[in-house]
Every structure is written in structure tokens, then in C-alpha cells.
Amino acid sequence: MTQLDLGNGYSIDMADVDRFIKALEDTRAxxxxxxxVTAQRLYVQPPGHDDYSEAFALTMNSVIDQHRQWNLARQNELQDLINRVKAARDRYLHVEQNNTPRV
Known part of the structure; x- marks a missing residue:
């Protein structure tokens, strides 16, 4: 079976490439x-009107923002991988089509 090299020592059978892409897309979704959900539900309002409440809210919102940044970075990494796998699949299919004898 033909293998698609994903880099870093990883490869996948061409027969499984579409399922792999779907799994990556599902994970990204x-x-x-x-x-x-995080953006909508986790924004923290200060529980009171004192300096400690303000500091608490700032700290919690900073953590939420760090999670948002981490999440976006992982989504971008997944999208890059999806794009690379799709491009490699398309190149393989193009080469295979060009090498198929036509009757």
C-alpha cells in the first residue's frame, strides 16, 4: 500500500488519508x-468593587486569554497539517492519474 509521508517519521496509508483529514478537521472544529464557548461563558466580572476583586477578574481573564491564544495556535497548526496532507494527497492523485494508461 502506498504511504503518504507526513514528516517527523510519520506516514499514513493512502487508503486512510481521507479519514485522517476528516479526523483532523473534526478536531479543529x-x-x-x-x-x-470559552469566549462566551468564561469572561469573569469582578465579584465586588474593591481592588482584590478587580485583580481577581484581571488574573482570571488573563488565563482565559492565554487559553484562547493556545487554542488558536493549535487550530492554526491543525489547519496547516490539513493543508499539507490535502496537497500531498492531491499531488499523489495527480501523478497516479497521469501514470494511468488511457484506453
Missing amino acids: NLNRTLT
């Missing part, structure tokens, strides 16, 4: 949903 899940990260995106998590990001949306």
Missing part, C-alpha cells in the same frame, strides 16, 4: 467550538 471541536477546538473552535471550545474557543467560542
Whole structure:
């Protein structure tokens, strides 16, 4: 079976490449949903009107922002991998099509 080299010592059978792409896309979509929920539900308002409440809210919102940045970075990494795998699949299919005898 033909293998698609993903780099870093990883490869995948061409027969499994579409399922692999789908799994990557599903994972990216899940990260995106998590990001949306986080942005909507986790913004912290100060529990009071004192300096400690303000500091608490700032700290918690900073952590939430760090999660958002981490999430976006993982989504970008996944999208880059998806694009690379799709491009490699398309190159393989193009070469295979060009090498197929036509009757």
C-alpha cells in the first residue's frame, strides 16, 4: 500500500488519508467550538468593587486569554497539517492519474 509521508517519521496509508483529514478537521472544529464557548461563558466580572476583586477578574481573564491564544495556535497548526496532507494527497492523485494508461 502506498504511504503518504507526513514528516517527523510519520506516514499514513493512502487508503486512510481521507479519514485522517476528516479526523483532523473534526478536531479543529471541536477546538473552535471550545474557543467560542470559552469566549462566551468564561469572561469573569469582578465579584465586588474593591481592588482584590478587580485583580481577581484581571488574573482570571488573563488565563482565559492565554487559553484562547493556545487554542488558536493549535487550530492554526491543525489547519496547516490539513493543508499539507490535502496537497500531498492531491499531488499523489495527480501523478497516479497521469501514470494511468488511457484506453
